[in-house]
Amino acid sequence: MHTPSESPALLNIKDWFEIENIEELDTPALLVYPxxxxxxxxxxxxxxxxxxxxxxxxxxxxxxxxxxxxxxxxxxxxxxxxxxxxxxxxxxxxxxxxxxxxxxxxxxxxxxxxxxxxxxxxxxxxxxxxxxxxxxxxxxxxxxxxxxxxxxxxxxxxxxxxxxxxxxxxxxxxxxxxxxxxxxxxxxxxxxxxxxxxxxxxxxxxxxxxxxxxxxxxxxxxxxxxxxxxxxxxxxxxxxxxxxxxxxxxxxxxYWDAGYGRLFPEMPFIPAALLATRVVSQCSDTQLTIDLGHKAVASESDMAHRVHFLNAPDAELVKHSEEHGVIQLPAGHGIQIGDVLFGLPHHICPTVSLYDRAAVIEQGRVTASWATGARNRSINI
The missing domain is CATH 3.20.20.10 (Alanine racemase)
Structure with missing residues (x-):
């Protein structure tokens, strides 16, 4: 079975997700790349x-x-x-x-x-x-x-x-x-x-x-x-x-996601929506806490199949609660409190429903936000 990083749909992912003005963006956040x-x-x-x-x-x-x-x-x-x-x-x-x-x-x-x-x-x-x-x-x-x-x-x-x-x-x-x-x-x-x-x-x-x-x-x-x-x-x-x-x-x-990217490598689609999450605490030298809880990423799958971190591919989600996630990293990982991780959800559809807006990323910068307009059960009718 292919892992997300092995799928052709996820190749050449280095740096495309980076955001120059990331310090202006609160987390957790849904990101869309038009x-x-x-x-x-x-x-x-x-x-x-x-x-x-x-x-x-x-x-x-x-x-x-x-x-x-x-x-x-x-x-x-x-x-x-x-x-x-x-x-x-x-x-x-x-x-x-x-x-x-x-x-x-x-x-x-x-x-x-x-x-x-x-x-x-x-x-x-x-x-x-x-x-x-x-x-x-x-x-x-x-x-x-x-x-x-x-x-x-x-x-x-x-x-x-x-x-x-x-x-x-x-x-x-x-x-x-x-x-x-x-x-x-x-x-x-x-x-x-x-x-x-x-x-x-x-x-x-x-x-x-x-x-x-x-x-x-x-x-x-x-x-x-x-x-x-x-x-x-x-x-x-x-x-x-x-x-x-x-x-x-x-x-x-x-938008594509890690789940289909792993299962269907013959599909030519590329990730177009991600999650941004910050490290908010340090449990130990190899365990960090991020602000990506159940309310920020679809959690119907087991913890190994909820999110894949593009700039921390060795990170493993080992504990998950409403507002927090704890990730396990190898020794010497170099990630610190305040750092931003970019996560590709395993299942994007229910993940999108957790956000009322998505930050729009163009040419490496947050330029606007898009409303998840049909997130609620009704608009006018």
């Missing part, structure tokens, strides 16, 4: 074969500035996990936004408000069961709205979605008969397919999608339009990019 974000977006467009093949997931950045960068590269379709993310993208003027979630309860009415508030954006959502599908249809019909929906398919991840087959076809046909909604395709997220070997991942992905392709052919044979297909996330991006009739919806690629 030139690298733009580079990652362009790489994704190239891999997909064009911007029309991409429907990037906004859960990673939750940021209007990143959304604008995606729009600037010709991307017009977006995917979101929350009403707030969908509203943020609509506020940026995106023409096509999928709420990749089946709305239930108050979310149904919030989605209807979103559609009414931003008429220039075509919204859609997921359904995977007749009961919420009928509730969404009734709400849309009551307001004289027309809402495209994607039937959410479970390809073996067992989180959301309906298994491909008879029941999924029944749900698709049922949605077709409902006023207020219109089924236009399938959404299939295969986030469980993370085999380090690309060939094994390809085989597993193709096997999982064959029943989906069969459903598409069957519905088309019945006289319905060929269902669109929104496929995968980041791990299977290179697989789905090979099929021109699939929309690819990676998310992590804009």
């Amino acid at each position: 030139d690298r974000v733009r580079d990652n977006i362009r790489r994704a467009v190239l891999l997909a074969g064009g911007p029309d093949r991409l429907r990037p997931h906004m859960k990673t950045s939750k940021c209007s500035h990143v959304c604008q960068m995606l729009l600037d590269e010709g991307i017009r379709k977006f995917k979101c996990a929350t009403i707030a993310e969908a509203e943020l993208v609509a506020m940026c003027g995106a023409p096509d936004v999928l709420l990749a979630y089946q709305p239930v309860g108050p979310k149904v009415e919030r989605l209807m408000q979103l559609i009414q508030q931003y008429p220039a954006t075509q919204f859609s959502c997921l359904v995977d069961h007749p009961v919420p599908a009928k509730a969404i249809a009734a709400a849309a019909q009551r307001l004289a709205l027309h809402l495209p929906v994607f039937v959410d398919i479970n390809p073996g991840m067992n989180r959301t979605g309906i298994l491909p087959g008879i029941e999924a076809l029944y749900l698709y046909r049922l949605c077709h008969k409902q006023k207020g909604i219109e089924p236009i395709g399938f959404h299939v997220y295969d986030g469980h397919l993370t085999q380090p070997d690309m060939e094994q991942r390809q085989r597993a992905c193709d096997a999982a999608f064959e029943p989906v392709e069969e459903m598409r052919r069957q519905l088309q044979a019945e006289g319905l339009p060929m269902p669109q297909l929104i496929a995968g996330g980041t791990p299977t991006f290179l697989v789905h990019a090979q099929y021109p009739d699939r929309e690819c919806s990676p998310g992590t690629f804009v």
Whole structure:
């Protein structure tokens, strides 16, 4: 298995992260490097074969500035996990936004408000069961709205979605008969397919999608339009990019992280978001305390897989609490209280959610800050 420092996506990292006016920046802090974000977006467009093949997931950045960068590269379709993310993208003027979630309860009415508030954006959502599908249809019909929906398919991840087959076809046909909604395709997220070997991942992905392709052919044979297909996330991006009739919806690629950098060395993306943390105390000659606690970096993984320090690659996180982290270093490390370490998170998406703003780093200096605008559960709606 590759370590972060061995991954091609993390090569040539020396000095690019350094900040001249670091003394002006309080820590812990989320750092974003726009030139690298733009580079990652362009790489994704190239891999997909064009911007029309991409429907990037906004859960990673939750940021209007990143959304604008995606729009600037010709991307017009977006995917979101929350009403707030969908509203943020609509506020940026995106023409096509999928709420990749089946709305239930108050979310149904919030989605209807979103559609009414931003008429220039075509919204859609997921359904995977007749009961919420009928509730969404009734709400849309009551307001004289027309809402495209994607039937959410479970390809073996067992989180959301309906298994491909008879029941999924029944749900698709049922949605077709409902006023207020219109089924236009399938959404299939295969986030469980993370085999380090690309060939094994390809085989597993193709096997999982064959029943989906069969459903598409069957519905088309019945006289319905060929269902669109929104496929995968980041791990299977290179697989789905090979099929021109699939929309690819990676998310992590804009910022990248140590976890995917280690697992998928064939991916050409580069780190574009880091954490800055200061040494605040010294436990011993080889143990230092930093201000990077649970509240500053995603901590769902074990301590060996939370953060990788670019300017202290031998540092090992050995203790972690709400506001502090203790790192173990070899003798003679030379790091002192007040020094700044630059950390590449193992999982960037939930890490970003811990910060209301990100410091923007351009040409080696902090030049601005970007709001994590959809960090909260609501913006206006």
